[in-house]
Amino acid sequence: MFAVKSEYDKTYGSVLRIFPEHIRIPLELLPGNLWKHVNEIRLRAAAPIMVCIQGRYRYLHEFTDKACGPGNTVLQKDLRNVLEMATEHSVYTYQEDIKKGFITVKGGIRIGICGRVHMKNGEIVNIHEISSLNIRISREYPGCAVPLMKYIVDDNGNIANTLIVSPPMCGKTTILRDICRLLSDGYTPGPIPDGVNVGLVDERSEIASCLNGVPQKYVGKKTDILDDCPKVLGMNMIIRCMSPAVVITDEMGSEEDEQAVMNVLNAGVKIIASSHGYSMEDMHIKPGIEKLMKRKVFSRYIVLCNRNGPGTLKEVFDHTGFNRIYG
Amino acid sequence: MFVFVKVIGIAMILTGCTMIGITVSGSFVRRIRELQDIKSFLAICETSMNDIGMHTPEILRQSQAYLKTEVKAFLKSVSNRLQSEYPDSLAKIWKEEIEVHRHKLSLTEQDLRVLADIGSFLGTTGPESQRKLILRITGLLDKHMEDAEALRSKNQKIMLNMGVLGGLVLVLILL
Secondary structure, rough: OOOOOOOHHHHHHHHOOOOOHHHHHHOOOOOOOOOHHHHEEEEEEEOOEEEEEOOEEEEEHOOOOOOOOOOEEHHHHHHHHHHHHHHHHHHHHHHHHHHOEEEEHHHHHHEEEEEEEEEEOEEEEEEEEEEEEEEEEOOOOOOOOOOHHHEEEEOOOEOOOEEEEEOOOOOHHHHHHHHHHHHOOOOOOOOOOOOOOOEEEOOOOOOOOEEOOOOOOOOOOEEEEEEEOOOHHHHHHHHHHOOOOOEEEOOOOOHHHHHHHHHHHOOOOEEEEEEEEHHHHHHHHEEEEEHHHOOOOOEEEEEOOOOEEEEEEEEEEEEOOEEEEEE | HHHHHHHHHHHHHHHHHHHHHHHHHHHHHHHHHHHHHHHHHHHHHHHHHHHHHHHHHHHHHHHHOOOOOOOHHHHHHHHHHHOOOOOOOHHHHHHHHHHHHHOOOOOHHHHHHHHHHHHHHHOOOOOHHHHHHHHHHHHHHHHHHHHHHHHHHHHHHHHHHHHHHHHHHHHHHHH
């Protein structure tokens, strides 16, 4: 479980700023320290506001006497306003991201968008008449990956090709971000105190949450980021242009990913990636991962769960994917 | 002494009425200049949005340097309110600031409606849609500027002369 205190105050201001008053005030009035544990805020047209607190979904109006909109429901114009505020009154700068269904805004906040999809020549050109927004608040927990580092880096400083396996909302990306930071900046006591060059392929802008080229989440001083870049292209690009010691990427699983990983390894570069899954069994149904497992590409498989909160280390396996080292 | 007061009075009436004439006739020129400033602002918006991808608050801030009329003060107020900790939507701020600046601007009700239109779409849609809307509003502004120019050439001198003549008539009546 994440034990290190996060810098929630910075995120707090960025998130609250995007809401209209009748949503912002109930959020501000969340009792005690609950705000620090909010992972998601879900707004759906004509439905009550939901907040996800440490993986559990609750209605916002349960926590406050203040009305969260008429009948405690969200109006469609509220959704438009939130999107407008989140994009700093500049929806046009986020059009390409809106087409993909999400935007990353100041403070590293990721907003998933649903609505009426406008197609042209078989391609999505816009999402309008917005019906729901999912505001995901990613937080940094510096040091949360420290207990995992002994499985990733050996005593001689050799980095193991590692796959992080985790269900959604279990801190996969947060752990990956901290691994990136630790490898980039180095850590003591540890075998790589000065760190190494890290190439980060951040396909969905989730890890570094770059905004105008500036990472909104700290990923280390020696990290080069290919933001918003398809993994397969990104992995091939970054090994050529930045010669990193290790490449880090998120959400692996397709067959195309396999070839890109092989290219990374052929260039003598290590890989640390993550994949959705509840257990090692889930990895066998992903064609790309299964092929990589057969070729024994990964030396470590780290499985996370939510048992004691996001980021709980469940199991660690060796290169076979069967021999348990931990758990 | 009485004659001296009379002369002073006449001079004051004539000056006052002439000033009113100048102000009224000047409003025709000011309207054209304000419409031109709105058009310039839209041109800056189009370039900044499409070529640079600049955010709307930044466009509002930077465009002020290129404007001279009351439109500049209006945009400054909007820009300042957007910088607050918890700003309202741009459309709401824009609408409220039009009401604040309505009497300082020389624009007609129709011009103000066009200005209000800008606030309702600015920054709310994709770049292509913004470009089309800017084009549409620019077309409307061109039409308004033509009308304003026609009104100016027709009425500017009349209003100025009316001011002077009105002063003279008032003086004659009082005498």
